[in-house]
Amino acid sequence: MPDRLSGTTQGFAPDPDAAPHPDAAPHPGTAPDHDVLIIGAGFAGLYQLHRLRELGHDARIIEAGDDVGGTWYWNRYPGARCDIESVEYSYSFDPELQDEWDWSERYAAQPELLAYAQHVADRYGLREDITFGTRVERLDWDDEAGRWTVTTDDGASRTARYVIAATGCLSVPSRPEFEGLTDFAGEVYRTSRWPHEGVDLTGKRVAVIGTGSSGLQTITAIAPVVGELTVFQRTPSYAVPAHNGPNAQRLADARKRYSEIREHSRMSRTGFGCPEGTLLLADTPAEEARREFDTRWADGGLCFSSAFKDILRDARANEIAAEYVRDRIRAKVEDPQLAEKLSPRTYPIASKRMCVDTGYFEVYNQPNVSLVDLNEQPIRRITERGIVTGVTGEAGKAGEADDEREHACDVIVLATGFDAMTGALTAMDIRGTGPTLREKWAHGPRTYLGLMSAGFPNLFTITGPQSPSVLSNMMTSIEYHVDWITRALEHLRAHGLHRMEAAPEAEDNWVNTTNDLAARTLMPQAASWYMGANIPGKQRVFMPFIGGVGTYRQIGDGVATAHYHGFELA
Incomplete structure (x- = not known):
């Protein structure tokens, strides 16, 4: 393996035995299929593809869905919308794009957000470099060849010098087990995988389990049309x-000072x-x-x-x-x-991330809406007819409950959230130079800047754990990470380098910094998905960087200016 440099490239002569430069004529049989493979065609993946194509890289997206949009392709449940204002939950990289798209609402709903993603893909001709309907299952790093082999669910494999995971922070649904769910004779839907053709709930008896953001939005949207609505709440939300x-008017005002808004x-x-x-x-x-x-x-x-x-x-x-x-x-x-x-x-x-509601609490004044407090009446099982709740008697045996009730329903909606931040990454079998990523992160994620993890060269994560990500406007954080990664790849290309990896000591320091900052706040006191608390068996550790977007940007820019200090380049 070639010698490594820790955060410096000045005066470095490329190793003649290293893997070939992406722009150089490859040796027969050794060139990877692509310079870069990007996983995911949401807002992060689309922008990353656009930036790399601008600079002449051979880049391709692999996307599990049948269209672009990421979060807004999959999450089509009733009432789904963004909690950041439309004028800022949008790309800033092209002033013409800013001016040509007319956001109809202060907080855009899912159909409009999906249409925006589709417009971006078509406007910049991105679809030709996207493989749809294909899910990445495994990544294997070849240290000698200096490239990744990416294996997909169709049995195919592709190689690339770099892989960029644009997999999203909230993309793998949580799937809690409910005894008897398969016995239910009615319809069962998950907010995270709502049927694309829609669901007619008019006049039906509907049960919604979960009162996080997706639960609140669903409940508010369907309450006026269903026959009966029973909400099963474990933890109430601040909204x-x-x-x-x-x-x-907001859009017209924003367009007059968009550059100022974005810079702020x-x-x-x-x-x-x-x-x-x-x-x-x-x-x-x-x-x-x-x-x-x-x-x-x-x-x-x-x-x-x-x-x-x-x-x-x-x-x-x-x-x-x-x-x-x-x-x-x-x-x-x-x-x-x-x-x-x-x-x-x-x-x-x-x-916990606060919810932005459009009439949620008022729903409970309707005669057809009722609430079941799962702290008082936990779910015991699901039957053919509905959901049984009750407090178990002293013997703790079936049939010996102090208060058991069956809530009959025609439809069950599971608004049970996501395996946040790490779920999409650990769902893949990622094998670098040591333990698998799943093994390494068993006790919590370990990254440097949320961008790379030691032991996994040339693998970048957009808005990964230990970056501001879910504590911020995701579009702002996405654009910064994409631009940072793009500049890093250009730095490698300009200096004849082919390998970049987080240094273990830099990673240790960043993990400690992230943990220490969180510990100075009240954030870790909540059993939130920020902590991984919604996933049974997941290590509870505060995953985002809480220092703020501006502070993080200054750190990231400083690292890059200091010749990628804390990264090993070779």
Whole structure:
């Protein structure tokens, strides 16, 4: 194997025995099929393909779905929409694209987001370099040849010098086991894999299990049309209003200052235009704090939790913010006991991703909607007719329950979330120079900057664990990672280099930094998917980088400027 350089290329003469430069004439039989293979044709994969093609790389996407769109191809459940405003949940790399696409709503719904992805693919002619309907199952690194072999579910294999995983942070559904689910005689749907032809729920008795973001959106959308709706809630969600509506004026205003908006977002904490509070809530008079919360509530959206800078650091401040939201829930829900069940009390506000709702709490004032609190009445089994809940008796045996009830239904909707951040990567059998990625990450992900993991040369991850990713506007984070990776590949090409890998000591330092920053906040106190807590057996560790998009960008730029310090180049 050629000698390695740790973060420097100046004065380095290429190893004559190293694998050939992508632009050089390859030795017969040794050239990889592609310079780069990209896994996934969502927003990350599409932009990455576009950037690499611009620079003359032979790049190809492998996509499991039958079309582009990623998250917005798969998630077609009723009410699915983004929780970031449309004018910012969009690409910024081409001013003409910004100006030609007219977002109809403040928060775009799934059909419009999918249409946008399709428009981008067609506008830049990307489909010709995408293989659809093909799922990557295995990646094998050949250290001597300096390339990856990518094996897909059709039995085919392709080789590439570099692989870029644009697999998404929320793309592998969680599949909790429910006893008797296969016995149910009615229809069963998962929000994460909703039928593309749609489902007619008119007049039916529908049960929804789960009250995260997809559950809230589904419940709000179907409540007016179903016959009966029974919601099975384990953990209530903090939700702030979207105040969604037509977007023409917002879009017109944004177009006048789009460059300013984008620049601010790239250096902000959240990756979108969110005013950051500068005061400590714990030291702010109650009336003044209430006015600030009222203003944020009236504006709507996720900026609510940015009103004061200590909400996620001080338990007293957090409780003040939480009680404000609980008070708003009480004002919306007519039944006081039901309002209390819908009010979160077991975790700090904003320690799980907050939901942006379009009338969720008001749904419970409808006579056809009921709530089952799974903390009081856990699901015991599913029968042919419906869902049985109840508290097990002292003997703990079937049939000896203190309070057992069967909730009859025609349809069961599973809104049970995703194996977040790591699930799409560990679902593949990825074999580098040591343990498999699944084995290495058994006790939590280990990366450098969320971009690479030691032991897996030339494998990049877009918005991978230990980057801002899900704590940010994903579009802002996607574009930064794609641009960073593209620049890194150009650096390798310009210097006659063919191998890049995270150095173990740099990775250790970054993992410790990510963990230490999270530990200074209230975030790890929630049993959230940020922690992997929704997946049985998954190690609980806070996975995103909480330092903010702007801070992360400065670090990433500094690493690149310092000749990719912390990466081994060869």
